[in-house]
Amino acid sequence: MRALAVLAHPEKKSFNSQMKDVAVETLSKAGYTVDVSDLYAMGFDPVEGPRHYPKRVDGSWFDTQAEQRAAWNDKALPSAVQAEIDKVAAADFVFIQYPMWWFGSPAILKGWIDRVFVYGLYTSTQRYNHGPWKGKKAMLSITTGAPETTHGPDGRNADADLLLWPMHYTLYYIGFDVLPPFVACGVEGGLKYSSPEAIAARLNGHKDRLATTLRGLDGIRPLRFNAIEEFDQSGRLKSDSTSHSPFIRHRD
Amino acid sequence: MRALAVLAHPEKKSFNSQMKDVAVETLSKAGYTVDVSDLYAMGFDPVEGPRHYPKRVDGSWFDTQAEQRAAWNDKALPSAVQAEIDKVAAADFVFIQYPMWWFGSPAILKGWIDRVFVYGLYTSTQRYNHGPWKGKKAMLSITTGAPETTHGPDGRNADADLLLWPMHYTLYYIGFDVLPPFVACGVEGGLKYSSPEAIAARLNGHKDRLATTLRGLDGIRPLRFNAIEEFDQSGRLKSDSTSHSPFIRHRD
Known part of the structure; x- marks a missing residue:
């Protein structure tokens, strides 16, 4: 079994990075070979556009889907993109770790999707339950700074499931079985509102819970x-x- | 009166770019002085991270909010970010034009928000209805390739209002009066599923509707x-x- 852990956080020592480590370790112990895409460490360029397509279908008008489809068909995708597609193609499970920034993912992760989920790989007849990555599982694992109570349906920061819908539906669109997300609230960065002990206890609790969740991966029912x-x-x-x-x- | 038009599309001749032109023209005729942030043309870097903070609060651990706050307080933000903040600060109305990519904005626009909506400018006591950009209006104007019927509450691509919620709530969080979005469906790019005449009629219809909407800007009630x-x-x-x-x- 093979897994891919995608991480979108600028700090190597961050709690998000530690959560990626927990995932890698837990999955490895369970027998997975785990690839890692640490987007910041890789310097992944999230901006889809003409500079990635030296050979163009139409040099006078850049249409993203048309250029993606042609490059996919010609096996002429940028190497950084093809490498990511290959990693996903080899994986049975894709684990995606990121901090919630402005009710969404950091731009570097959004751009990973914009560029890696290429048109051609999916088409109008190969999407949703017929998507190319059918049979693979994916799970979002996110952190938020705010307390959990603020992320319920009546919460000031809105329901986490609602905020994650665009990303979940994207994963479903390309064929994944989308597992329920792992949401770690109250993850404070450099701005500390709690005592060091309270923060450490909370973060360790999140790590333990993630390890337990991933040890039970086979039994998790996907979202419908x-x-x-x-x-x-x-x-x-x-x-x-x-x-x-x-x-x-x-x-x- | 002053406005800012933000555009996130890789092709200068694109329909998205034309919609930005319609907005600039209509607002100018209505007496606005209009600034434009064409993010692709500017080469805006959407990746928030250590490279933008040569002077660090903590050189051993990059915490985004802590670095943003310190740079804001020291008036030491990257010039590309400060320039955008200045444009928004001068504007009474911010118009944001982009194509829906994977149920969200292109990464370059997400990163504009990640980097320009800095911590320090907003704080835990200056947000939502007390946000720093209170009194300013903002409007999202998006295009989707899919037909309008697929973007209703029972639509295969999900309700546009639901998909736009993270962006709308972001704008509200920092204080904007968020106007109802302008949604232009059925905008085909290089992949043409309709006749040229049908496409032209649809696109011209969207432009006329946008111009009419913006001519009536003063009378539009914000979302609550x-x-x-x-x-x-x-x-x-x-x-x-x-x-x-x-x-x-x-x-x-």
Whole structure:
């Protein structure tokens, strides 16, 4: 079994980096061979654009999907992108660790998706439950500075599941079985609001919980999403389909 | 009156760029002086990290918020970041144009927020309805390739309002009055699924609708969010507060 751990944090010693280490260690002990994509350490360029496509379908007008598809078909993707695709292709499980920045991922991770989830690899007939990475599992593991109570459905920072929906749906779109996220709240950085002891206890608790979660990886049920066949020609959920998500629902 | 138009698209001739032009032209005619931040043209670096902080609070451990706050306090932010803060500070209205990529913004725009919305400018007492950019208006104007029917609450691509929530809440968090988004669906790039005539009619329709919307800017009511005072000490909506958003609600 093979896994890929993706990390998006600028500090090597950070708690996010430590959580990546916990994942690597736990998965290795469970028999996985683990690749790591430490995006900051790799200097991954998150900006999709013309500079990555020396050979162009249309040199006068840069269309991202058209250039991605042509480069995919010609096996002419940038080497940094092809390397990431190869790592994902080899993995049974993709673990993605990042801090919540402005209710989303750091730009470097968003750009990893913009560039690595290339058009051509997925197409209009190969997506959702027919996506190219079908059969692989993915899990987001995030940290937030705010306390857990602020991330409930009635929380000042909004429900974590809601904030993660765009990323979860992206993973589903390309075919992954998306596992429930691992959310570590109250992770303070250089700004310390709690005592050192309280912080250490909280962080160690998160690490233990992550290790326990990953040791039970095989038994985790993926989040449910609706299959593409449950939507009609206009892309609306069919009246006789049951919604599997609070975020895509029949109109009242 | 002053406005700032932010554009995140790699192609100068793109429909997104044309929409930015429509906004600049319409706002100029209405008497605004309009600054433009064309992030791709500027080569804006979206990756927040140590390389932007030659003078560090803690050289042994990079903590984003701590470094941002110190650089803000010392007026030592990177010049590319300070320039953007100055543009926003001078603006009464910020218009943000981008294509929906993977249910979110292109990485270059996410990184503009990661780097420009610095800690120090906002603080734990200056955020939400007390945010530093209170009194300014902001509007997202996005394009999607998919048809509008797929972006409803029962749509295969999920509700546009839901997908935009993290960005909208970010804008509210830092104080903006967030106007309803302008959503242009069915915007095809190099991959043409409709006839040239049908595409042209659709795109021209979007432009006309945007111009009309912006001509009526003064009369647009902002989205409503709950004030910070409506949440209790633990960050949960108080029982006697009315929710103003479908995305932060009392628990059932």
